[in-house]
Amino acid sequence: MTDTSTILVLNGPNLNLLGLREPEIYGSDTLDDIAGMLEDRARELGLEIDLRQSNHEGHLVDWLHEAQATGAKAVLLNAGAFTHTSIALHDAIKGIRTPVIEVHLSNPHTREEFRHKSYVGMAAKGTIAGFGATSYLLALEAAARL
Ligand code: CA2
Helix, strand or coil, X not given: CCCCCEEEEEECCCHHHCCCCCHHHHCCCCHHHHHHHHHHHHHHHCCEXXXXXXXXXXXXXXXHHHHHHHCCCEEEEECHHHHHCCHHHHXXXXXXXXXXXXXXXXXXXXXXXXXXXXXXXXXXXXXXECCCCHHHHHHHHHHHCC
């Protein structure tokens, strides 16, 4: 049961591999480690974390709709590679009133050209990128102040 004190943390494709491969780009924290860090800080802020991961675009769309329907306070969204391809996610973010904060571990603008365009960022309230797992914590701080 979601409510105004819940922050939904949505993670897209391949982020289940976090901490297991490519630590030089994405760091050595796993998604479970990130969930733990967020839960500790959320407790101090009087908030709750609901962290999910899917490799399927439609799941992310459904969860964005769910955020609106259940009255979540905000969504932190690391859409992975769908960031750079998904008009469906862009439209879903535009279609809900729940604020969505785009999150990235790496800084896509310092990487390949194909990562420079973000359909998520064009619809999101704001973006935090490039700080590894700390990007999620910074996004939580921002969400708490909305
Ligand atoms: O920096 C980010 O958080 C990204 O969203 C990560 C995506 C990438 O496509 C975006 O451009 C930037 C990739 C997520 C894949 O995560 C992996 C983690 C460990 C090993 C392999 C992939």
